[in-house]
Amino acid sequence: MLNWFNNLDTILQTAIISLITSITIMVLTWIIGILKDRYSLNYKLKKEYEFSQRKKLKEEIAKNKMPLLNSIEELNYRVYNLNINLNKGWLNISEHNWFINEQYFLNSSIYRMLEFWYWIIKTERDTISIDSTIADDEDILFLTYIKTFKNIFCDAEILKELGYNSSQDTNHFFKNDLETYGNWLIENDKLIGFEEFKTKLKLNYVGYKKVIEYWTSIKDIDSDKNLNAMRAFHLISINFLNKFGHNYQKTNTKKIKILTKSYNTKLKIKSGFKDFLIKNKLDKEMKYIMKELNKN
Template sequence: MVVIEIAGVSWMKKLEKMSDSLITTLIAGGTGLISSLITIYWLKPKIDRKFHIFQLEENYKHEQAKKIKEIIGQYKSQLLNSAEHLHSRLKNYSKNCSENWLEVNGDYHTNHYYIDTMVYRFLNFFAYIKLVEDNLEYLDTTNSENDDMEMIRYFRIFADVISDVDLFKGSDYDANNQSDHIFRNRFEQYYECLIQEKKIISFNLFEDRKDELIEYIQPIYMFFDGMNKTEPRYRLERLKCFHCILISFLNHFGYDFQETKLTKVQKLKKLLGPLKFESGLKIIIKKYKLKGSKQLTELVIDNYK
């Protein structure tokens, strides 16, 4: 009996220890469970809210990018055709610069096919850019896809190459006189004249309305009137820089038949001479951080030296 009692006491002690351990485990587990439930109770709404905000932001970016792509797609074909026509005219002018077909001595009301088509194609191109930009006005273009953002950057560069006097940095050019550049804030007024009911008027209508349009676009005629290689002015240099960007634009976004090969770029160089303001052009390109700026510099500018 003594042995049994002793054994019983031993087992009782073991059971007591096991009970204490179990209770401790249960308490610890319960405390952890309660702590987890409290944590989930407080954190879940915050996590859900952050995830919801994240979803909204991603949906917003996606919708903005989609709308931007749709707008650019709506005008892209017409814009590329306009760029091609202008590029074709600039190539033709390069070959026939010595013919002085742009010289009309201020007689802008009379129809002169060569300068009329030059002015029309020039303004037509910028008018299409305006149609795109006007439709993008209320969208957040920072959410554009890479290729669309690249095109938007080109839009800004085109305007700068025509209006920015920094292109002639280091020269004696008078920035207060609109002779070899076009004032940026006034430039938009000139190509807006070609837009009627959100469409670009045809060349035939442009000719028919030229008398009334001259009042608004005369500075563009003056910019091209008599342009030649031997004059002591910089407007041809500005046009050559613009042509470089236009070639790059068509090479990047255009159809394969709109591409200008290196050999043709070099021919243009021989026809019109090297770029006198290459450094100014490179500054403008760098300013807008074009992803293809290295290719643009190597293919177009460096081979136009």
């Protein structure tokens, strides 16, 4: 097959080989160039997309971060205050007396919970359309806390050690209702203050009766279901504020040890709480507090 080539003059053979080599190199160079350009463009577009999504996520988190931190701090401090003053019965108020006199502790507790839910749901809603799968670790952790806070008062299984049945709804909330609860604080696109809230609540509390009863049903016994959920929130909020809050919002190690020592016997849902943290991907983040909580 190659006899014709072998019979050619050596100079001509060399010229043909050189021509074929040049054409081959040219074609390969063209193909490689196309592939390189295509890969470079895809790579560039990928990097631009990732940068824009990370930037957008950080911007949305930053918009809500300060009021969110403050709402968590306020509810956190309310649970702390509740623990200290449980025996005073400030929340043990019948429906007939809900709006007689100031009832500051009850009204402010409800306000703080609704405000907490508002900022949790708003933060989730404002970031949900952004691709968080490519977010940096700190932002992913922040969003994990947001999901956990949304779930903490809605997870019936966390109360399983207290014999709570998930088919009941007396001691937990439905997640789909949280946005409605939180948005009740909005008037003319603004969050209303505590004084306006008190008036609004007094005039129309029927749709929010469950939130009021959640607080007024808390008893000074460690097996109280709502109280246990509050204490679980308390521990998570401390860890969250220590990670993302200002210095004045952080709890030092000494106070954490005192609190967890107290909760060692008072928290009756340790197993459910542990499972809850695992389910919400916060078990590693909460490792220190859980270790202190379970010390003998």
